[in-house]
Amino acid sequence: MTIHTSxxxxxxxxxxxxxxxxxxxxxxMEKVNSMVETLGGKVPPASxxxxxxxxxxxxxxxxxxxxxxxxxxxxYFAFGGCHRLRAHxxxxxxxxxxxxxxxxxxxxxxxxxASASKFLDEE
Numbered sequence: 001m002t003i004h005t006s007x008x009x010x011x012x013x014x015x016x017x018x019x020x021x022x023x024x025x026x027x028x029m030e031k032v033n034s035m036v037e038t039l040g041g042k043v044p045p046a047s048x049x050x051x052x053x054x055x056x057x058x059x060x061x062x063x064x065x066x067x068x069x070x071x072x073x074x075x076y077f078a079f080g081g082c083h084r085l086r087a088h089x090x091x092x093x094x095x096x097x098x099x100x101x102x103x104x105x106x107x108x109x110x111x112x113x114a115s116a117s118k119f120l121d122e123e
Contacts, residue, residue, distance in 0.1 A: 010099060011062050013098070016094060019077075019078045021082075022077065022112060035060055039059070039088070041058050061084070065098040066103040068102075105120050
């Protein structure tokens with residue numbers, strides 16, 4: 001959870017295939033493997049930066065996802081949460097909990113630069 005979404009309770013479950021991940025991740029596989037174990041039922045290590053009472057058993061905290069609609073179609077952009085996303089991939093989980101954050105076209109341009117036109121320009 002980030003400071004920007006700490007008071008946002010708009011959590012939904014999305015199919016992993018719905019997420020657009022425009023930035024290639026750089027991963028700490030030890031961290032990913034620990035998360036896979038958590039998804040499988042193992043209690044996370046005490047050094048974990050989350051409060052365990054806030055996260056249901058066999059789950060990880062939701063991933064912050066920017067959402068933008070064009071022509072009524074929603075687009076979901078995951079810029080962070082790379083370790084959690086990879087852990088879900090490795091654990092063969094189709095769905096992931098996401099904390100949705102609405103974004104404007106200008107915000108999307110800020111994150112994506114020139115490649116934002118793929119999503120924003122009229123067809």
